[in-house]
Amino acid sequence: MKILIIHTAFIGDIVLSTPLIKRIKEVYPESKITYVTTPVGASILRNNEDITEIIEYDKRGTHSGFKGLIALGRRLRYENFNLVLTPHRYLRSSILSWLTRSPKRIGYDTASGAILFTDKVKYDKEKHEVEKLLSFMGEIPKNSREDYPIELYPSKKDTEIINRIWEENGLENEDVIAIAPGSKWFTKKWPLEYFNKVIDLLIENNKKVIVIGGKDEMFLNVHTSKGVIDLRGKTTLLELAEVLRRVRVVLTNDSSPIHIASAFKNTRIIALFGPTVKEFGFFPWSENSEVLEIEGLPCRPCGIHGGNKCPKGHFKCMLEIKPEKVFDKILQALKR
Incomplete structure (x- = not known):
């Protein structure tokens, strides 16, 4: 199982996604997880053994503009991901998800470009952001605060x-x-x-x-x-x-x-x-x-x-x- 996460928001948002990584590994223990994020986001995710590869999406450099987006999308398409999760609700991330041509692409129902997803999860404003993210893997587990902590790994x-x-x-x-x-x-x-x-x-x-x-x-x-x-x-x-x-x-x-x-x-x-x-x-x-x-x-x-x-x-x-x-x-x- 090859799984891709696309999340290119602020540092705090990336940190809050680490419980989702743990949840993915529980549901798909043998999966290989690739994470597309900003260069800053990549720096905070390093040393997480549940992530197989981190790909930096440099919006202001290597991948700037529409051409850069297409180039990254082409690279991701070659990976043949089975599942793509896109917590970031901006249009570029939705387009990037679609460019992977993965058979299953999940994003929020309120995302810009939500039509490009094959499956949508409800963006429940009443939930904590971590709980929202856990909903990408189905029903939110009970005791999620205790069982799905934020995990960072200083070297x-x-x-x-x-x-x-x-x-x-x-x-x-x-x-x-x-x-x-x-x-x-x-x-x-x-x-x-x-x-x-x-x-x-x-x-x-x-x-x-x-x-x-x-x-x-x-x-x-x-x-x-x-x-x-x-x-x-x-x-x-x-x-x-x-x-x-x-x-x-x-x-x-x-x-x-x-x-x-x-x-x-x-x-x-x-x-x-x-x-x-x-x-x-x-x-x-x-x-x-x-x-x-x-x-x-x-x-x-x-x-x-x-x-x-x-x-x-x-x-x-x-x-x-x-x-x-x-x-x-x-x-x-x-x-x-």
Whole structure:
């Protein structure tokens, strides 16, 4: 059985698909799984032994434009896949699925180009994203949160790199808090001055703090002058996963660190939700988590991805989550 997954969305979406990989292997133990994703998505999936091959779909490079899409589709067609699963709901992914000419192509009923699938699954907005993905293999299993965890696999080299960081900064046997202030969307970002207030309070209380993020977050004026360890732009995604495996608490916006940290049972996740809501299905899969939000605001949610500015101009959904409350939540988590 040769099975293809096509998923070229954001990092968090790719991370959330790992339980589906486990489920496929349960249903088809002898199957060979190929995964088509972005170069960034490929980097977070590495070392997963259930995946036979990862193919990078470089939309802005090798496979840019319609010609690039056709070229990749031609390559996939030669593989003669028995089954193609396409969780990504964008038209290019639907076309790519059709180009494989697989006899069975499954996608969401709400996807752009859904007519190109041979079979469709219901996109149930009331389900968590992981449960939606598990529905590609039929009925959603009971106890799916417990039985189908997010799985990431930092390599030995990744572990050694983070070992050095821990040793150099004296983090062994310390309660470390990771702070993730970034997001692709402006309104998903808790105010930077609030993050800085929490960092200052933690340092004043002799806590160890690591700031995480990609290169885009390096331009944020985060307080890092008082012993804060700044790893922004300095780790690969799997090295970041190893960092989040070791910390006691991660404070994060509604962004990919939520889902990466959900792979590790001992990491407490405190997630800040402003314009988005848990009902969209992208809340932490880990049960060791808490979502902080301002309930009862009539303007929430204002969009599935947030936006570049608050439509109402007051940004209450984030401004009313006060840093002192968040600091107290972190201290409570450390006492558990």
